[in-house]
Amino acid sequence: MAEEPLIRWDWIGRNADRIGGLLVDNVVMGLAPVAIGLVVALPVGLACARWRRLYQPTVGIINVIYSLPSLAVFVLLLNVFILATMPIVVVPLTFYALAVLIPAVVDGLGSVPDPVRQAATAMGFRPLRRLIQVELPIAVPVVIAGLRVATVSSISLVSVGALVGKGGLGHLFIDGWQRQFPTPIIVGIVLIVALAVLADGVLILAQRLLTPWARARRTA
Amino acid sequence: MITFEGVTKRYAGGTVAVADLDLEVPNGEITVFVGPSGCGKTTSLRMINRMIDPTEGRILLNGVDVATVDPPTLRRGIGYVIQQAGLFPHRKIVDNVATVPHLLRWDKRKARERAMELLELVGLDPGLAGRYPFQLSGGQQQRVGVARALAADPPVLLMDEPFSAVDPIVRTSLQDELLRLQSELRKTIVFVTHDIDEAIKLGDRIAVFKVGGHLAQVAGPATLLADPADDFVREFLGRDRGIRRLSLVTAGEVRLRDDNLIAERTDVVEARDRDAPWLLVLDKDSRPRGWARTSELPAAGTMAEAALTPYHGFGRDDSLRGALDAAVLSVTGLAVALDGDGRAVGTVSREDLLGGLHG
Incomplete structure (x- = not known):
């Protein structure tokens, strides 16, 4: 039997459209949970920071969900959504993102030095304005550190969804494995890593632009 | 004027931070709240701008009960x-x-101009305006903190241990700067510290608090040092309160003698007739050159040929402590009073310096 080469460039050319479609799916299903997660984590994190008693129970619930095997959740949701559509992946990944983002928001607000908060109050900031103009901006570096972890893991976790029929670039792994054909597997890995690195780079850039004042300080 | 009327702060659990405080803080002066930790000085300060609300009693700011004012408006x-x-x-x-x-919705340009003006007022290079706080030293940050507090030109300034986190040299310069600013601005300042030296240096009036939130004594620094109200205050002032008092009295009023000043062209024969063990030899501009011991003058010639011992001088604006320091440093036991141009005006002995204290 002839040795199968690690990569067949002609296969990539012939399947460019399909790979492109899976790539877009992967981007959407990877980023949507982080975006939704951030929108949810902000108010929940604010509530947890204000009423500390909420924090432990909230993190506890989120962590239980986080500990469920992702495949089991996908299969379970398959019964809920019946068809293999995007929510089947986006919903569980959103919970995973929350598990990282809620503590990031709480820690971010916790990173506001006490004298700064007191000074803001003493200068005559009302609570909402203090939150928006002082506390949230100072929390940004810690929140972005959380966003980076959530984004990278979300992009790569999408591929597990391939086992239930909706997994972006993950389909290339199943494809290659079933046919003992390495090219799609390698293409999938390279693209997922490239996506993750790109997304991380964008976030690092965003942090540099948003927080020029934090350059010489700690990041998390 | 800030008036505390029967103000008590009791926390849940029964801890009393401030107990029935009656106190008046006059306008245009620095009033220092001083005391050990847990004495309620910071709590009292924070009740003025309602960072903390009292359990009982009220605080009037120029006659208005602060409890009736919306806190953010009050604080601005x-x-x-x-x-x-x-x-x-x-x-x-x-x-x-x-x-x-900004909070008061000033015009942006006006706010910026005011900020630049204040940086200069507190002795900062306006070139720092575009920097971030982490790029400044602790002392510079503290100056910015003072500038920020003065930005809207409030009549009242609350300072909560503002200089305690910087090193002693920077602290001294910040204190001097505050006194200089205050001589121009005449704000009503309440200054909290646990450092009695800082209190004595800065305070026009000093309120000494003791643990449990009781006011032990309110007095000017000189009275406080000379006449502590009780053992607590005496102990808090420390063992060298007598020496500290010397810092509060200027040397301008001490009685000087000038019969031991002698021009260098004077003949030694004439000098020997002076009734003084030491003679201060002056050059032709009346500036001191040094001390000559009368018993060891050369047999003939002028005072210019006498062997000289270094002198130690003090200025008219120096404190009595500075004058005494000069007298102690000199082997003659005499300090030389100098005018603004460095000319000798007279001399004073350590005995006379100390005697003046009780006169």
Whole structure:
């Protein structure tokens, strides 16, 4: 039997459209949970920071969900959504993102030095304005550190969804494995890593632009 | 004027931070709240701008009960300087200083101009305006904190241990700067510290608090040192309160003698007739050259040929402590009073310096 080469460039050319479609799916299903997660984590994190008693129970619930095997959740949701559509992946990944983002928001607000908060109050900031103009901006570096972890893991976790029929670039792994054909597997890995690195780079850039004042300080 | 009327702060659990405080803080002066930790001095300060509300009693600011004023509105009219400066790390220095003008919706350009003006007032290079707080030293940050508190020109300034986190040399210069500012601005300042030396240096009036939130004594620094109200105050002032008192009296009033001043062209024969063991030899401009011992003058010639011992001088604006220091340093036991141009005006002995204290 002839040795199968690690990569067949002609296969990539012939399947460019399909790979492109899976790539877009992967981007959407990877980023949507982080975006939704951030929108949810902000108010929940604010509530947890204000009423500390909420924090432990909230993190506890989120962590239980986080500990469920992702495949089991996908299969379970398959019964809920019946068809293999995007929510089947986006919903569980959103919970995973929350598990990282809620503590990031709480820690971010916790990173506001006490004298700064007191000074803001003493200068005559009302609570909402203090939150928006002082506390949230100072929390940004810690929140972005959380966003980076959530984004990278979300992009790569999408591929597990391939086992239930909706997994972006993950389909290339199943494809290659079933046919003992390495090219799609390698293409999938390279693209997922490239996506993750790109997304991380964008976030690092965003942090540099948003927080020029934090350059010489700690990041998390 | 800030008036505390029967103010008590009791926390849940029964801890009393401030107990039935009656106190008047006069306008245009620095009133220092001093005491050991847990004495309620900071709590009392924070009740003025309603960072903390009293359990009982009331606080009047120029006759108005602060409890009737919306806290953020009240606070925008009261400058506040906190320990460690508490600058906003995400805002440039100029924006930090312009915080309250922004809150008061001043015109942006006016706020900025005011901020630049204040940086200069507190002795900072306006070139720092575009920097972030982390790029400044602790002392510079604290100056920015003072500028920020002064930005909207509030009549009242609350300072909560503002200089305690910087090193002693920087602290001294910040204190001097505050006194210089105050001589121009005449704000009503309440200054909290646990450092009695700082209190004596800065305070026009000093309120000494003792643990449990009781006021032990309110007095000017000289009275406080000369006449402590009780053992607590005496102990808190420390063992060298007598020496400290010398810092509060200027040397301008001490009685000087001038019969031991002698021009260098004077003949030694004539000098030997003076009734003094030491003679201060002056050059032709009346500036002192040094001390000559009368018993060891050369046999003939002028005073210019006498062997000289170094002298130690003090200025008219120096404290009695400075004058005494000069007298102690000199082997003659005499300090030389100098005028603004360095000319000798007279001399004074350590005995006379100390005797003057009780006169």
